[in-house]
Amino acid sequence: MPAAIIDGKAIAAQIRVALGSEVAEFSGQTGVTPHLAAVLVGDDPASAVYVRNKQRACDKAGIKSTLHRLSAETTQAELLELIEQLNNANDVHGILCQLPLPQQINELAILDAISPLKDVDAFHPENVGLIVQGRPRFLPCTPHGVQQLLVESAAEIEGANVVVLGRSEIVGKPMALMLVQKGKAANATVTICHSRTKGLAEITRTADILIAAIGRANFVTGDMIKPGATVIDVGINRVDDKLVGDVDFAAASEVAAAITPVPGGVGPMTIAMLLKNTVAAARIAANA
Ligand code: GUN
Numbered sequence: 001m002p003a004a005i006i007d008g009k010a011i012a013a014q015i016r017v018a019l020g021s022e023v024a025e026f027s028g029q030t031g032v033t034p035h036l037a038a039v040l041v042g043d044d045p046a047s048a049v050y051v052r053n054k055q056r057a058c059d060k061a062g063i064k065s066t067l068h069r070l071s072a073e074t075t076q077a078e079l080l081e082l083i084e085q086l087n088n089a090n091d092v093h094g095i096l097c098q099l100p101l102p103q104q105i106n107e108l109a110i111l112d113a114i115s116p117l118k119d120v121d122a123f124h125p126e127n128v129g130l131i132v133q134g135r136p137r138f139l140p141c142t143p144h145g146v147q148q149l150l151v152e153s154a155a156e157i158e159g160a161n162v163v164v165l166g167r168s169e170i171v172g173k174p175m176a177l178m179l180v181q182k183g184k185a186a187n188a189t190v191t192i193c194h195s196r197t198k199g200l201a202e203i204t205r206t207a208d209i210l211i212a213a214i215g216r217a218n219f220v221t222g223d224m225i226k227p228g229a230t231v232i233d234v235g236i237n238r239v240d241d242k243l244v245g246d247v248d249f250a251a252a253s254e255v256a257a258a259i260t261p262v263p264g265g266v267g268p269m270t271i272a273m274l275l276k277n278t279v280a281a282a283r284i285a286a287n288a
Contacts (some may be wrong), residue, residue: 003231003256006153008145012268015148016061019275023062026279026288034282035064036094036120036274037086041079041105042072047098054096057271063278066092076105080113087115093285094120094278099170117284120277123169131174134181137284138277143175145269146211146232151185153258155209155230158187163207165220165246167194171213171234200224210256212246222251231259234266 027033036058040051051067058065068082079101086095095118101107111119116126122140130137139147150157162179166172172192179188193203195214204210204224212220213234225231235246245262252259260266 003253003259004153006149006230006232006258006260006265008149008260008265009268011149011152012145012272015269015272016057016275019272019279020061023279026282026286027062030286030288032282032286032288033062033064034094034279035066035092036096036278037066037068037089037092039068039070039079039082039086039095039097041070041074041098042102044100047100051096051098054271054274057275058278061275063275072102074102074105076109079105079110083110083113087113087118090285092118093282094118094274096120096274118281120274120281122174122277128169128174131177134183138280139178139273140170140174141273141277142171142213142234142266142270143178144273144276145266146175146234147178147185148273149232149260149266149269150209150230153230155258157185157209160188160208161206162188162190162209162211163204164190164192164211164213165194165204166213166215166234167192168213175211175213214246216246217244218246218248220247220252222248222255225252225255227255228257229255231256232266233260233262236262236267 038051055065086092095114097110111123114124116124119127122138127137164172164176176190176192179186180190193200201224205226207226207229209230211232215235217237217239231247231252233245233247237244243263
């Protein structure tokens, strides 16, 4: 039987509708409209699309969003000045600086400068530290989206062997940390694999839940998957003008019990979780 498709688009839509009601209630009680400030530096077309999609989702959920668009020649000092203004703006609750940044700008210097209380990406070291300690303020959007997909698809996480392919700061590392924590939708036995891992296929075949986040098109082949596994594909790779994931979807579908498509899997969930964090940031600011 081919794998069940985990429909991230539909699950994210449900979450966004619930969030819209939460925003309406919050705004009614406090008079505050949650506000996300998005910062886009340079002309990367993919980044422009991602930011536009995030803003559209904000609009639909009743969250205000503003876009700060800067040229590709922007200096680090100029960007730091904008971040400082947004940190100090009382009506701005979340700040999202879309990555990657142009090469003259040190990304870590920018991410470190965003107020941890407005850091809706959960990239600031203070927020990462809180995640490590199992007392998160914000959860990073993509790993949180993956965790929600696992919950919604009724995957057994507790005690499961989870293999995370990829050790990025945005996905792989926080994903592993979240699933190994004590608590709900966690308590897994987690292995992180990366480009230097030896005997990769042997390890991935132990995974009850396989999360691919390595950024290489169709990297995970059918023989790397345990029969009956749940496969989550975080990859978004452009091949011949088509978007494909890190997993060979057709081959994986023959082996796995459940799998996310690309597009329509993890991507919409990332945006839904960003909205959640923006509302959480507004609650922090309003003490509500
Ligand atoms: N670029 C790719 N993914 C992300 C993300 O989750 N947040 C930001 N800020 N930039 C990104």
